[in-house]
Amino acid sequence: MPPAKFEDSEDVKATANSIKIAEELVGNTMASPSDPVQVKKYAPTAMYHLAGPEEEEDDTKETRRSVKTVEQSLKTRFWINAKEKKDYDQKVMEGKISDKELEFKEGKDEDIGADQAEVAEGEAAAKEEAAKAAEAKAAEGKLSEEEKKAAEAVAVAKDQAEQADDGALPPELAAPALAQRRTYQVRI
Numbered sequence: 001m002p003p004a005k006f007e008d009s010e011d012v013k014a015t016a017n018s019i020k021i022a023e024e025l026v027g028n029t030m031a032s033p034s035d036p037v038q039v040k041k042y043a044p045t046a047m048y049h050l051a052g053p054e055e056e057e058d059d060t061k062e063t064r065r066s067v068k069t070v071e072q073s074l075k076t077r078f079w080i081n082a083k084e085k086k087d088y089d090q091k092v093m094e095g096k097i098s099d100k101e102l103e104f105k106e107g108k109d110e111d112i113g114a115d116q117a118e119v120a121e122g123e124a125a126a127k128e129e130a131a132k133a134a135e136a137k138a139a140e141g142k143l144s145e146e147e148k149k150a151a152e153a154v155a156v157a158k159d160q161a162e163q164a165d166d167g168a169l170p171p172e173l174a175a176p177a178l179a180q181r182r183t184y185q186v187r188i
Contacts, residue, residue: 065108072104077112088113127154 008016023029031038056064071077079085091097091113100106101113134151 061109068106068108068112075104084113130154 019030033039067078077085077088079088088097092102096117097113098106101110106112131151131154134147134154137147
């Protein structure tokens with residue numbers, strides 16, 4: 001069997017012809033992108049730091065809130081890229097997205113697509129830290145009445161969380177149950 005012959009398409013031929021004509025007009029050859037002399041002419045591009053939530057400016061926060069308001073009114077999500085949408089859909093299928101978020105009823109500063117287990121861990125850690133700080137201050141005897149009530153409320157919330165029933169659906173059943181709830185407007 002003879003070897004296959006490969007020919008450039010008409011577009012490639014036209015581009016090569018255009019480059020050849022341009023080089024003849026200019027009197028010089030086109031620089032190669034891997035040419036060390038050409039590489040030295042261009043400084044490396046700046047490295048940009050992706051700001052976290054604690055570094056956001058007020059304008060950025062207001063823009064996020066505006067987008068969230070539109071999403072809630074239109075009952076649709078806007079995505080920066082397909083990967084974000086795919087990751088979010090995967091979390092929905094795994095049951096990691098809250099009901100509140102699926103119904104577009106999340107708060108104005110809540111992150112979209114946050115894993116509820118991670119959020120719960122963060123909240124628990126914050127409550128634990130607040131409780132430790134309150135206990136330390138109580139040990140010093142410097143708590144005001146208002147601070148004592150707050151410490152008691154934290155302790156009660158901690159007890160309730162520990163006593164919460166473990167009747168949650170497994171992840172493989174959570175997504176279909178949520179879909180049914182949205183379709184039939186039924187509370188689970």
